[in-house]
Amino acid sequence: MTENGLSVGTPDVKSVGAIAFGPDDVLFVADNVTAMIFAVDVADAAPTGAGEAFDVDNLDTKLAAFLGCNTADVTIRDMAVHPRTHNVYLSVMRGRGSTAIPLIVKVDRRDASFHEVPLRDVAFSQVAITNAPGEDVPRTDTQLPGEGDSAENVEVLDVRGYKLRLARPPARTATVTDMQYVDGTLIVAGMSNEEFSSNLRRIPFPFTGNLDDNSLEIFHVSHGKWETAAPIRTFVPYEGGRSILASYTCTPVVHFSLTDLTSGTTAKVRTVAELGPMNQPLDIVSFVQGGDEYVLVANTHHPLIKIACRDIDAQEPLTEPREPRGVPREELELPGVHRLANLNGDHVLALQRDESGARHLRSLKTASL
Amino acid sequence: MIVEWARHGGEDCLRVTGLPATTLRALRVYPSESVDGEIAPIQSVSGRLVIEDDAVCFVPRFPFVDGTSYTVIADGTANDSTSDAPAVATIARPRVERPSATSVVEIYPTAPTLPRNQLKLYVEFSDPMSEGVATQHITIRRADGGEPLPHTFFPLDPELWDRDRGRLTVLFDPARIKRGLIAHRRQGYPLRVGEPIEVVIDRAFPDAEGRPLVRTFVKRYDVDRDVRERVDPGRWKLEPPATGTTDPLRVEFDRPLDHALVQRCLSIIDGDQHHVGGHAFIGVEERSWEFVPKAPWHHASYTLVVDPILEDLAGNSVTRVFDRDLAEPADSPTETQPVTIEFRPS
Secondary structure, X not given: OOHHHOEEEOXXXXXXXXXXXXXXXXEEEEEOOXXXXXXXXXXXXXXXXXXXXXXXXXXXXHHHHHHOOOHHHEEEEEEEEOOOOOOEXXXXXXXXXXXXXXXXXXXXXXXXXXXXXXXXXXEEEEEEOOOOOOOOOOEEEOOOOOHHHHOOOEEEXXXXXXXXXXXXXXXXXXXXXXXXXXXXXXXXXEEEOOOOOOEEEEEEOOXXXXXXXXXXXXXXXXXXXXXXXXXXXXXEEEHHHOEEEEEXXXXXXXXXXXXXXXXXXXXXXXXXXXXXXXXXEEEEEEEEEOOEEEEEEEEOOXXXXXXXXXXXXXXXXXXXXXXXXXXXOEEEOOOOEEEEEEEEOOEXXXXXXXXXXXXXXXXXXXXXX | OEEEEEEEOOEEEEEEEOOOHHHHHHEEEEEHHHHHOOOOOOOOOOEEEEEEOOEEEEEEOOOOOOOOEEEEEEOOOOOOOOOOOOEEEEEEOOOOXXXXXXXXXXXXXXXXXXXXXXXXXXXXXXXXXXXXXXXXXXXXXXXXXXXXXXXXXXXXXXXXXXXXXXXXXXXXXXHHHOOOOHHHHHHOOOOOOOOOEEEEEOOOOOEOOXXXXXXXXXXXXXXXXXXXOOOOHHHOEEEOOXXXXXXXXXXXXXOOEOHHHHHHHEEEXXXXXXXXXXXXXXXXXXXEEEEEEOOOOOOOOEEEEEOOOOEEOOOOEOOOOOEXXXXXXXXXXXXXXXXXXXXXXX
C-alpha cells in the first residue's frame, strides 16, 4: 500500500471517459463500461510548470499518428492538466467496437511530445459506482439469441419442449458525465442508462470501498412552477471548493454549496441561468482575473460564456421565464471550444475544433478573457 | 526500399528491406493521412524497430488498423541515390469485408403509441455494437412524407449503453419536454399529438466488428397526449395464482411502463421476508408482468415489492412526476420507500 491508499497492480480498464486530477500524482479515470473509477498514480516527474502558454496545432492528427491510425479512429473523451507539472492528460479511445483500446495519453508541455501513461503495474485503487444487479431480481424471458447467452447471466428453461431463455436484466450502467476532486472528496456526476435522475456522488478519497449514503438526488425549480431532476452534464467547484456551479442536460445552470449536500438524500438547488434551446453545456472551468473569480462555460452551439462568480452569488433564483435568462454573462468569440481546463494561473487551456473539424489545443490568457 | 506486411514474434509488423544497414534505425512510420497534408513534422507511430539480418521490422505499439494506409520514411537514404531526399513508401493494410450478422432485435417501448412527452427509447441489438456513432445512425422522421425531425433526440456524449454494448438508451431532448424551459417554450415538444413518427436505425450503424447491420430497422409510432402522473401501483390489477401450483402471478399495469426498469423493479417476497425464486415475463406493450415461481405457491401471504425508481414511458416514477407542478397537490412526491402490495394465492 502506498500513499493515498494505492497498491501496485494492473487496473482492468475497459474504457476511459471523464478524467480529473486528485492529490499528488493521482489521476481519476472513469470507466463507463465497468462502471468503475480508477485512481491511478501517473508518476509525472517533470519539473514544476510556470505560467507559459501551451498550444498544439492539429492535435488530433498528431495524436492519431502517434497511435498509428486515422483521426476518425481517435476519440478524445476528456482533458485534464496536471496541477504541478502542467502537462496535459487526455483520455482517448483508439478504434471502435471490439478493437477499441482505452488510453491515457500525456502531452508534455515542454516539447508537445505524446506519451502513453502506463496502466499496467502501476499504483492504483478503484471504486465501483454502480451496484451489480441483485440475486433477488427475477430473471426475465429474453429474446436475445446467440452466443452471448452462454454467459452466467442466462438460464435456459425447458417448458414442454419449448426453450425459454431467461436472463437477469443487464446491469444498469452509471455513466460518469463529469467529476472533480475537492479536499478529500471526489464529486461525481453521472447518468443512468435506465432511470432519469440527477445523481451526484461524494466519494471520499483515499477510497474506502464504502459507498453508502453518498448519493444525492438534486432537484431544481424551473421558473418557480415546475420542479424537476435531470442528470448533471458538467460542473465546476469554485470559491475554493465551497460552491459548485453545475449545468444540466436540459440546460439550466444551478448553484449549490458543498454544505447543502452534507446530509440527506435529496437537495433543492438554486437555478441561476438558462443557456437556451438547441444547446448543451459541455464543460465549465473557473479562473481568476484581476483578483475576481469567473467561470467559463463551453457549449455545443452557443459561444463560450463568461460569468462572474460574484454575480452567481447575487443571482436570485429564476422564477420568471423572461429575458435576460438569469445571471449576467459575456459571450466570447471563440467558436468550437468543447473542453476546458486550468493550465496555470495565467492561462485556461481549451480544446478547440475549427471549421474543417481539426482540433487544436489553445491557451487562452486569463487576463484577456 | 521494399515494404511488406509480415509477422514478428506473433505480432503484425511492417518488414522493410533494401535499405543500407546504416540507415535501418532511422525508419519512421506514419498513417498516410497524417503526412498527406501541410502538417509540420510530427511524432511517428509508436512502436519499436527490430533488425533481422538485412531487414528491419517495425512492430507498432497498437495494432495496425485494417483499411488504413501507412507511409514509411527512411531518412539518410533515397530511392534515387543521387538525391538526399529520404526514401518513402506507402502500403495499405487490407480491409477484410465480412458479411453482416447483427440486427436490431427490438425498439422499446413496443407499444404502437407514445405519449407526447415520451422520454426515452431502448434499441436492443442482437450483438455488441460500436460506440460513439449513434447520432449519425439513429434518426426520427414524420411517418407521413418522411420529413426529418431535427433536435428531437438528445445528442448523447458519452452514449448510454449497457455493459455489453447491446442495448442503447436514446433520450428525447428533456429540455423540450420540460415545461417552463426556454427550449420547450420556443421549440415545443419534440413530438406532436396525432402526427405519427418513424424511428430509423440505419443499416450503416457498425457493430463491434465494424460490420454494417443486416438491414435498416424502422419502427412507427402514433403520438397521443402527455402522461403526467406518478406511477401508482395501487391502480394495478393483481390476478393471484392458485395455491399448490406454479401458475403465474399476473400484474396488469394501468399504463405501459419502462421496459428496462420493469425488469429490475419488481420482485416477490414471502411472509418471512425471503425473496421468492422464479422467473418473469414482460407482457405485450409492457402493460403487464407475470411471475412464475420455482416452487408451488403456498396458501400464505406474499408481497409484490415495487422499487420506487420504476418509471413509465414519460419518466414519471412511483415517487415523482417527471416535471412536478408545484401548484398541483396530486403531484407531490411520495416517500422513496419501496411500495408493497400483498396478495394471497387462491
